[in-house]
Amino acid sequence: MNKRLKNFLAPILAVSVLAASGYALAQQAPKPETLIKWRQSVFQVIAWNSGRIKANVDGQYNKEEVIKAANTIAALSKSGLGSLFVPGTEQGKGWHDTAAKAEVFKDTAHFDELGAAFSKEAVELASVAANGDQAAVKAQFGKLGRSCKACHDDFKSKD
């Protein structure tokens, strides 16, 4: 497909996918750059909360702080983040150029699978944070980190 045709089709495809995912056609569908901003924002909020948990498991432990952070990551992992990676957003700039590899849009089954694995570990971390001690949280936080890395290895550009 030539670039001009691709640029013409991208927003149409994005609108169709968003309509199917609950956005009313009557409502203005978000632009590709908005969708990219939103997904970049989700990962920033995950980074904020991962940093809080890391500070707590490596230093002085504040249970309430860890519960808030773990619950936030768990909710984001179940938010339907995958729906922000729609056709038309393979390339483009949100806050910065997207770091999504082309594979995200080609191997959606594997992308969804790693997303589900991340969510499983995040939900488990929220559960451990509510009931467990610093050592238990540290162990589960390690598992969560490995699920992040697995997905970044396959689907996040290193540039």
Next chain:
Amino acid sequence: MNKRLKNFLAPILAVSVLAASGYALAQQAPKPETLIKWRQSVFQVIAWNSGRIKANVDGQYNKEEVIKAANTIAALSKSGLGSLFVPGTEQGKGWHDTAAKAEVFKDTAHFDELGAAFSKEAVELASVAANGDQAAVKAQFGKLGRSCKACHDDFKSKD
């Protein structure tokens, strides 16, 4: 306080507040621009999820979609977002110049109060989304929107 002294003190103040809020001194405290990016990201994720709920209450209703979105907003409202508005971040650029008014850092009691009101409505919306119908969600979503606006009126710059 002159500007040079203020610039010198800002990161020291930020480190002190972050240390008190659970960041170990041993760990590098996030820079003011990082904290501003994180809070701007939180509001973007809230915007994404508010848009999804609006699309569903105004158009075709997908209960699972609304539950995900409402749970995400509720978790963010309880995440401790206020801790990202620390001394040293009154001005500055995250993804863009901060829209926080000076009042955020002067009248923290009122800021916290409006934050708690927002969280109350967000948690209630998650509860209504789980059990209620489109009309009930629409009514509660209206209440949530008014709690957003109340805080923006007092604490968010319009520029």
